[in-house]
Amino acid sequence: MNFKKLSISVSFAVFALYGALILSLFYYYDGAVFLEILRSSRTLFSIRLSLFTATVSTIIAVIVAIPSAYALSRFRFFGRQLIDTMLELPMIVSPVALGAVVLIFFNTPTGTFIQGHGIRFIFTVYGIFLAQFIVTVGIAIRLIKAAMDEIPVRYEEVARTLGASPARAFMTVTLPLCKRGIIASSILTWAKALGEFGATITIAGSMAMKTETIPVAIFMRLASADIEGTVVLVLMLIGIGLGILYGVRLLTGRAVPV
Amino acid sequence: MPKIEVKNITGKVLRDLSLSVGDKEILALVGPNGAGKTTLLNVIAGLTDYSGEVLFDGANMDRVPPHRRGVGYLFQDLALFPHMNVAANIAYGLKIRKYTPAVIGERVDELMDALHIAKLRDRFPYNLSGGEKQRVAIARAIAPFQKILLLDEPTANLDAQTAKYFRSELSVFLRRLEITTVFVIHDLLGAEEMADRIAIMHQGSIEQVAAPGDILFRPRTRVVSEFIGMPNILDCDECTVLSTGLVEVRSGSMRLVLPYEGTAMSKLAISPHDIYISDSKPPGPALNRYTGTITEIIPLRTVVRVKVLVDGNELLAELSRETFDEMKLTAGSNVHLIVKLRRLRYFEV
Numbered sequence: 089m090n091f092k093k094l095s096i097s098v099s100f101a102v103f104a105l106y107g108a109l110i111l112s113l114f115y116y117y118d119g120a121v122f123l124e125i126l127r128s129s130r131t132l133f134s135i136r137l138s139l140f141t142a143t144v145s146t147i148i149a150v151i152v153a154i155p156s157a158y159a160l161s162r163f164r165f166f167g168r169q170l171i172d173t174m175l176e177l178p179m180i181v182s183p184v185a186l187g188a189v190v191l192i193f194f195n196t197p198t199g200t201f202i203q204g205h206g207i208r209f210i211f212t213v214y215g216i217f218l219a220q221f222i223v224t225v226g227i228a229i230r231l232i233k234a235a236m237d238e239i240p241v242r243y244e245e246v247a248r249t250l251g252a253s254p255a256r257a258f259m260t261v262t263l264p265l266c267k268r269g270i271i272a273s274s275i276l277t278w279a280k281a282l283g284e285f286g287a288t289i290t291i292a293g294s295m296a297m298k299t300e301t302i303p304v305a306i307f308m309r310l311a312s313a314d315i316e317g318t319v320v321l322v323l324m325l326i327g328i329g330l331g332i333l334y335g336v337r338l339l340t341g342r343a344v345p346v
Numbered sequence: 347m348p349k350i351e352v353k354n355i356t357g358k359v360l361r362d363l364s365l366s367v368g369d370k371e372i373l374a375l376v377g378p379n380g381a382g383k384t385t386l387l388n389v390i391a392g393l394t395d396y397s398g399e400v401l402f403d404g405a406n407m408d409r410v411p412p413h414r415r416g417v418g419y420l421f422q423d424l425a426l427f428p429h430m431n432v433a434a435n436i437a438y439g440l441k442i443r444k445y446t447p448a449v450i451g452e453r454v455d456e457l458m459d460a461l462h463i464a465k466l467r468d469r470f471p472y473n474l475s476g477g478e479k480q481r482v483a484i485a486r487a488i489a490p491f492q493k494i495l496l497l498d499e500p501t502a503n504l505d506a507q508t509a510k511y512f513r514s515e516l517s518v519f520l521r522r523l524e525i526t527t528v529f530v531i532h533d534l535l536g537a538e539e540m541a542d543r544i545a546i547m548h549q550g551s552i553e554q555v556a557a558p559g560d561i562l563f564r565p566r567t568r569v570v571s572e573f574i575g576m577p578n579i580l581d582c583d584e585c586t587v588l589s590t591g592l593v594e595v596r597s598g599s600m601r602l603v604l605p606y607e608g609t610a611m612s613k614l615a616i617s618p619h620d621i622y623i624s625d626s627k628p629p630g631p632a633l634n635r636y637t638g639t640i641t642e643i644i645p646l647r648t649v650v651r652v653k654v655l656v657d658g659n660e661l662l663a664e665l666s667r668e669t670f671d672e673m674k675l676t677a678g679s680n681v682h683l684i685v686k687l688r689r690l691r692y693f694e695v
Contacts, residue, residue, distance in 0.1 A: 240425065242421060242423060242425040243425055243427060245393055245412075245419075245421070245425075246419070246421065246425045246427070246486075247438070247442075248393070248411070248412040248413045249391055249393075249412055249413070249415075249417055249418060249419040249487070250413075250418075250438055250439030250442055250486070250487075250489075250490055251413050251414075251439050251442040251443045251490055252413055252442045253411075253413055256413075256442060257413075260438075260442070261427060264429050265427075265428065265429055
């Protein structure tokens with residue numbers, strides 16, 4: 089077997105592994121249960137809550153990520169390396185640990201003050217926003233920075249000589265040029281937020297009809313040995329996730345670096 | 347249009363550089379790679395940090411950001427905005443400066459007509475040839491009524507023939523606009539075609555700033571004379587009109603027939619590239635052909651320079667190493683020389 093065939097075979101083996109895992113779900117698939125669970129108000133609440141929180145936290149993450157990514161992409165400043173390293177925190181630290189850090193923070197005097205005088209995060213929907221934001225913002229910055237890195241600084245210099253202020257040059261040249269990259273990054277961030285579990289359950293808990301997102305619902309059903317219910321929710325999550333990634337692929341015309 | 351003064355500029359490769367560009371003047375920056383030509387343009391545009399002073403009409407620009415300097419800049423890579431069509435690219439600066447749609451439309455049309463790109467109005471940059479991109483980028487650079495224009499290698503993306511034509515067209519266009527222009531160009535011939543004055547740069551400083559003829563005939567430093575290719579400068583002792591547009595020039599006992607109007611020529615420059623050497627007598631008429639004796643051989647890396655004594659004048663010729671080896675020339679050999687006519691340059695009284 090030559091190298092080309094070997095490498096293609098390995099890639100198919102990985103595909104087969106995931107494919108087999110997904111197919112195995114159908115062993116416990118029951119159409120009647122599927123419809124019943126899908127129609128239940130608890131499931132519909134989880135779906136709505138997941139879509140809503142993922143959308144809101146993605147919007148906040150992208151709003152924060154765009155200027156941060158621009159700074160990291162364009163400027164050399166003191167602390168840049170430090171910030172860049174910190175962005176990898178959600179990738180190297182488990183979401184449960186991140187959630188635990190947040191919980192501990194809200195048990196400090198500052199955290200208690202915020203909880204008492206501002207927004208209550210612990211065991212509320214705001215906690216879900218916070219959990220998803222913390223887990224996704226670093227990735228959002230990384231992805232958007234990669235999109236901005238591909239746009240030569242030269243375009244902004246041209247805009248500057250034509251009378252545009254730095255902000256105007258960014259808005260009229262850089263932003264439109266990396267629009268596709270930002271949209272693709274936002275969708276991936278959204279998909280990541282949608283599937284977020286560890287930090288969410290640690291900060292917001294798992295209260296049905298209150299803070300139960302789809303991943304949390306999957307965990308709860310699995311914990312109570314409801315295999316059919318778990319299968320239904322996992323299939324829904326996989327369906328939404330793969331649909332989104334396929335959409336991004338069509339949008340960018342190439343494989344998306346995740 | 348303002349006068350540009352840069353005083354004691356230091357930054358990146360530049361070393362205590364001072365230069366003055368007159369109102370409406372077209373100045374060429376010429377020099378080897380790494381001399382700091384583009385950096386100097388960036389300093390004038392305010393796109394790079396520097397110490398020293400930049401003045402436009404006496405007003406200090408050091409704290410004025412690029413978008414308020416009123417400097418149009420044609421970058422070497424052109425950098426047309428890929429998400430805008432030709433008309434939108436040209437209109438960009440006008441829109442940013444909030445001109446009315448009527449003024450924008452009129453100015454865009456005027457520039458597209460002047461640069462012969464009206465047909466390209468709705469095309470996008472990926473769909474343009476190198477020459478078309480060049481024209482669009484120039485139109486965009488000057489569209490918002492800029493006071494100063496900087497051009498970095500304005501013909502770099504064009505083939506030799508198109509570049510020559512474009513240089514002469516651009517020269518006429520810039521003179522009509524009466525815009526103070528500084529442009530970077532790598533070859534002296536191109537600079538001579540367009541510029542009022544030429545500044546020769548080397549290692550971050552200016553070696554000489556002078557009119558094209560002065561650079562050629564009165565190089566002030568060794569760097570300048572090396573850069574211009576150490577031409578053979580012949581004194582014109584006598585200039586006789588043979589017929590309209592054709593003269594015979596005598597320099598010592600050497601006689602040359604060449605196209606020229608009048609008799610005011612005082613010096614004549616011949617590049618070493620333009621003197622052909624042959625070890626046998628070449629066929630054809632004897633016009634501008636001589637015989638001489640090799641006095642010195644200067645081998646360089648890829649070429650060989652040969653000094654030949656011809657009728658009392660010592661001429662420097664340059665030939666490729668292969669040709670030199672083939673002819674087996676040595677000091678003292680007698681050779682035939684042909685002087686090529688079309689690139690002769692003159693200095694008048």
